[in-house]
Amino acid sequence: MNELDILYEDNHLLVVNKPTGIATMGTDGEPTIHEIACRYIGEKYSKPGKVFLGVVHRLDAMSSGVLVLARTSKAAARLSDQFRRTSGGPHKVYVATVEGDLAESRGHYRDWLYKNERLHRMEAAKTATKGAVEAELEYRVLRRAAPTGLKATLVAVRLITGRKHQIRVQFAERGHAVLGDIKYGAAQRSMRGIALHAWCLSIQHPTKGESMTFLAPTPKSWGQWQPTADELRSLDQLSGW
Numbered sequence: 001m002n003e004l005d006i007l008y009e010d011n012h013l014l015v016v017n018k019p020t021g022i023a024t025m026g027t028d029g030e031p032t033i034h035e036i037a038c039r040y041i042g043e044k045y046s047k048p049g050k051v052f053l054g055v056v057h058r059l060d061a062m063s064s065g066v067l068v069l070a071r072t073s074k075a076a077a078r079l080s081d082q083f084r085r086t087s088g089g090p091h092k093v094y095v096a097t098v099e100g101d102l103a104e105s106r107g108h109y110r111d112w113l114y115k116n117e118r119l120h121r122m123e124a125a126k127t128a129t130k131g132a133v134e135a136e137l138e139y140r141v142l143r144r145a146a147p148t149g150l151k152a153t154l155v156a157v158r159l160i161t162g163r164k165h166q167i168r169v170q171f172a173e174r175g176h177a178v179l180g181d182i183k184y185g186a187a188q189r190s191m192r193g194i195a196l197h198a199w200c201l202s203i204q205h206p207t208k209g210e211s212m213t214f215l216a217p218t219p220k221s222w223g224q225w226q227p228t229a230d231e232l233r234s235l236d237q238l239s240g241w
Helices: 033-044 073-084 166-173 220-225 229-238
Strands: 006-009 013-018 064-070 091-099 106-116 121-125 133-145 152-159 196-204 211-215
Touching: 006 211, 013 033, 033 064, 064 073, 064 211, 073 196, 091 166, 106 166, 121 166, 133 166, 133 229, 152 166, 152 229
Parallel strands: 064 196
Antiparallel strands: 006 013, 013 064, 091 152, 091 196, 106 121, 106 133, 133 152, 196 211
């Protein structure tokens, strides 16, 4: 992967639609979005030496969607402050396909997440425990189907908190692993990556102070689980949810 799907660019921001199967940054020997974006900026603007791009939030390698990078240290500091807030921070809506048929058309999950060092994965607890952080989200069902014999549900998810693997863990904890997410108990891998996509992200511009909303289409690899035109219209209504 050498090309970026750019959603927005100015002197302070570079916003891309991250594909599945590639890390935001930090892997050894494998290209990352950060490296590819730095190369893009360096070549486009003929910048000598090392290019600065601040990583102010991350998406899992196996997921896709809106990713914001900061082009200046000032923008990086201000955006990082936004993403650290547990309230009043960036507005995030994800689209996911989860296994099974969710009993309720909408719901609210609240757990405490902690790292299981032995298994190298995040886990959920119903009450506060040492080292755990609170995780909270809301979801709404967009579609229920069983096109391949495996019941699944397409959902829109609004993150109230932003924790590592939060959506993956909280749905898996209730028996509804994200489609393809073998790490958290999915029955099978049916696509490249997992069916989790950061569809909408709203932030305050780091220098202008304006509210900005970015939308990223789901990967073509989702096939029959791509949101329909009607579902996208309902998602547009949820972008301010």
